Structure formats: C-alpha cells, structure tokens
C-alpha cells in the first residue's frame with residue numbers, strides 16, 4: 001500500500017462537496033481530458049510548472065538557476081521550453097516574485113491526515129468531513145484507500161468525488177472505506193463523451209450501474225456544460241440511463257470559466273474559449289427538462 005501520493009490543492013470550508021463543512025483534497029492525475037476542465041493542473045500525473053508573465057520583474061534568477069537551459073526571459077516575462085524542462089522546480093525556488101509556481105506536492109498519508117484533521121472541530125459541529133477529489137482520486141488507488149482508512153479510524157466522515165473512469169476493482173475497494181460517493185455523470189452518448197472527454201464512457205456507466213446495484217451510497221452530479229450536455233437529447237439520455245439503474249435525483253454543477261487563465265500559465269490551449277456561463281433562466285430550463293424525464297434536481301453546486 002502506498003503511503004505517499006501527489007496532491008495539487010487542499011480547499012477548506014467547502015459547502016458543496018458532501019454534507020456539512022468540508023475540506024476537499026485534490027489528487028493529481030486524471031484519465032480524462034474534459035475540454036471544459038477548469039483545473040488543468042490536475043490532469044497530469046506529474047507536477048506542473050505555472051508561469052505568470054505579469055508578475056516577472058526580470059531579475060534573471062530563474063534563467064541562471066536552470067541547468068537544463070529550459071527557461072529564458074523575454075520582454076514579456078519567462079518563456080519555458082517545456083520539452084527541455086525536467087520539472088526540477090529550481091526556478092520556482094529562486095523566483096522572488098512568484099512568477100513561477102509549482103502545482104503538485106508529494107505528501108504522506110500521515111502528513112495529509114494531520115493537515116486535514118486541523119478542522120476536526122468544524123467537521124464535528126457542522127456534520128462535515130473530508131472529500132477526496134481531483135483529478136481522479138482513483139488514479140492513486142493505494143494512496144486513496146490508505147488515506148480513507150486513516151480518516152475512518154479517526155471517526156471522520158469521508159467522501160470521494162469520482163469520474164467513475166477507473167478499474168472496477170479499485171473503485172469497489174475504495175468505496176468500502178468512503179461514507180459517500182459523489183459520482184460525475186457528464187455524457188451518456190458514447191461518441192460525444194469520447195470527443196469531449198477523451199475517454200470512453202462504457203466504463204463510467206458500467207461502474208455506476210454496478211455500484212448502485214450493490215447498494216452503495218451514491219450522489220450523482222452532472223457538470224452542466226453549455227452547448228455540450230445541456231441540450232434536450234443529452235438530458236433525456238442522462239435521465240433515461242439514471243432511471244433505468246434506479247436513480248431519480250442528481251445535483252447540477254453549472255459550468256464556470258474561472259480557471260481558463262491557468263491554461264495560459266501552463267502553455268496549454270483551452271479548446272472552448274467561447275463558452276459562457278449559463279444564466280439562471282437556462283439552468284431553470286434544464287431543471288424543468290430533467291423533471292419532465294423523471295429526475296429531480298436536488299441542488300445546484
């Protein structure tokens with residue numbers, strides 16, 4: 001069992017990722033590449049290097065520190081040759097302006113548990129706990145199970161947020177140690193799913209059906225992405241699939257674009273630059289369509 005894993009964020013005081021007030025731990029690595037993803041630093045299994053041009057003061061310390069010659073300073077800030085960069089993060093250490101930042105931190109289970117348990121009193125008073133998200137937490141299954149067991153031993157309520165895109169056996173083992181599974185359902189249409197998320201959804205749908213069949217505590221959540229899965233056909237397919245496996249409610253997670261600047265920082269292309277957030281009226285229309293097909297929208301995240 002792995003005692004160490006890679007995380008890229010810890011977010012405290014979350015009200016949307018399970019009951020009560022929660023601390024959310026974001027595991028690094030995801031088998032999907034959803035085009036609308038607002039946490040691109042969570043996708044890769046290794047650490048990432050962000051660059052923020054507007055913070056650079058041109059001191060050249062990073063260029064001098066980089067033994068691989070991967071970084072050069074231009075009039076518009078640091079330029080990174082990603083093919084040469086070995087992610088040693090020496091440049092991050094020497095940058096005095098915060099213009100270079102690392103995403104990804106290796107931690108042990110005990111270190112992580114100690115960190116999240118600082119909020120134990122808040123969990124106890126609010127009925128909250130710890131939610132493990134990502135990325136896809138099941139991409140580090142041994143680390144995930146070890147963390148869940150440790151938190152369980154401490155009497156902490158635990159939840160996993162998963163895309164369901166994980167080997168069935170790993171998912172089965174992890175859910176044994178979690179009090180709640182937050183399961184993302186994005187698209188039921190196989191072709192659209194493959195195009196927009198970079199992965200087949202047969203595994204995702206099959207895993208959800210299997211977990212429900214075994215009576216696991218599941219809360220389905222649908223990221224609601226304008227023009228991609230908010231149309232009547234997509235909603236109808238999702239509703240029919242859920243009804244067929246015995247689920248009649250879900251949570252909606254309407255799209256936001258607060259993380260698109262991260263793509264620039266990582267020198268990645270954001271493929272959906274024209275996507276706009278849904279208006280309250282559009283979200284209400286989606287709720288009403290789902291209702292028409294027998295699905296109640298419990299809440300909106």
Ligand code: SF4
Pocket residue numbers: 049065066067068069070071080084085086087088089090091092
């Ligand atoms: S992470 Fe290391 S190799 Fe990459 S640019 Fe910085 S100093 Fe160079």
Ligand code: SF4
Pocket residue numbers: 055056057058059060061062063073078094095096097098099100
């Ligand atoms: S060390 Fe930081 S502030 Fe200095 S040149 Fe490099 S990126 Fe800019």
